[in-house]
Amino acid sequence: MRPGSGVSLERSLDTDVHSCWIAALSLQNFRNYEIFHLEADQRSVVLTGENGAGKTNILEALSLLTPGKGLRRAKNSDFARVGSDSQNWSVSVIMKADEEVQVGTGVQSLENLEDPRRIVKINHAVSPQTALSEWVSVLWQTPQMDGLFDEGMGVQRKFLDRLVSTLFPEHTQHLYRYEHALRERSRLLKEGSSEIKWIEILEATIAQEGLAILSLRDVFLKELNPLCGTGVTNFPKVEISLRGDLESWADHMSSLEAEEKFQRSLLESRHQDTQFGGAKTGTHQTQVKVFHVAENKFAEVCSTGEQKALLLGIMLANCRLHMKHHRRRPLLLLDEVVAHLDASRRASLFEEIEDLGVQAWFTGTDESIFLPLGEKAQFFKIHRAKIVPKIVN
């Protein structure tokens, strides 16, 4: 358990939390933008325009201020502008935090490679992608996440793991090592390999990495759950829990005993795993259950509107968690989220974001739904990858 876990964020602590906001964004050869520049102040940003204008592309550019593939999970070669001769692209921001920071990321390659490397520069020095999380946290919600609770368990696990990874970057390494060892074992079983020692070593790795994954998911939820429903409005209280063989073993045993039991179960399920692939037990089989506390029911049986509110509630709680851990405000990217909320819920969301003091980036086709934000936000209309600033009184 990490120090300070389970402690709810007191509003009085907010004064220790630093602001972090985008003061300027420049894009070159990125998605539908040839050259683009936007300057902003600390307030939230509203991007409006017709479909295909390039609003989500701006959010995607900002999502690349985190390690990984951004909010569309795209390849580095997919970001270059369609129709461009060059594979090179760049996203550059001036960020105001404790100090002014220049962050740039993109592909700068002389060759047209199948999967070029994304370079990150912080204050003009080349840095590893993981260094980004030392400067900025970016959280997002997109329309693709709307059906999260109706999708299979795999999608919900991926959602949870992404949340865990944004707080604990080492989680990604554990997931990678676990899945890689699992695939290696599956291949050996499928081929009927007689290399028992090799399989045993892989199973030991799977058990070790599996327990590390379980532990980080558990620590994360123990911190997130108390922060759900603690905002200034009526976003519903959510309880996220994990169910599975491994989770129940870990509840009743020490980590070492659970790891040994997991390894034994892999040994015992070899025959079955050979037939059906994968592994019968493990963190890849964990069920993620999201519970609407006030309504006393699980998310999958909630209405579409309730599900959206639950999802936003989780994101707001995650925002508070990041503020607690990093002592800085994350950027929020809300793609077409507001349009699908009723007026009351919309007002609550605006109120929550104002209370958190974060810079949120909203997109939508209809400017009028953002008008309640008034001067608390800055409005930009986008038309065919060009931006026309418009001040709302």
Next chain:
Amino acid sequence: MHSPDIQRLIQLLSKLPGLGPRSGRRAALYLIKNKQTTLEPLSLSLIRVAETIKICTICGNLDSETTCALCRSPERDESLLCIVAEVDDLWAMERSGCYKGHYHVLGGVLSALDGVGPDKLSIPALLARLEKGKVKEVVMALSTTIEGQTTAYYVAEQIKERDISITKLAHGVPMGGELDYLDDGTISAALKARRPVN
């Protein structure tokens, strides 16, 4: 656009590690422009290497003799054997200048997904070397990837019955490294492998 000879040269250069079509073209042009100083000595060197370089029958290193200079050297410590995946790992160890034992190049690491099993690695040759009884310590110098570590454990399993000490390279803080720049996993490994300050 190019003559067939130049086109062939560009194609071949483009296949080299780290190069692609554009840098292949630049390299070809550089060689042609510097015929006497670079192109001709390089072509002679390539022919010479193709004719003379062999794989050492003992350790798997590359040398102009079938038993490499490291295996022939009487100054190397026969009781120490360092296991590496590839020849470039051996070269990296040698660059450090601090290891005076012998080597064994496995020729890769175990990877079911890449179709590399124990039969593709020079494990039988390793066991045959150990049978001679001169080696007292085996040092695993394999990468910390899943494949590297799986291979290390697999090889260790094969030799653990013998009266040989099995060690591996330490993981942790690099020389000149600042703690603040290290990831959590590296710091955790370094802490577990901490040593008394003498």
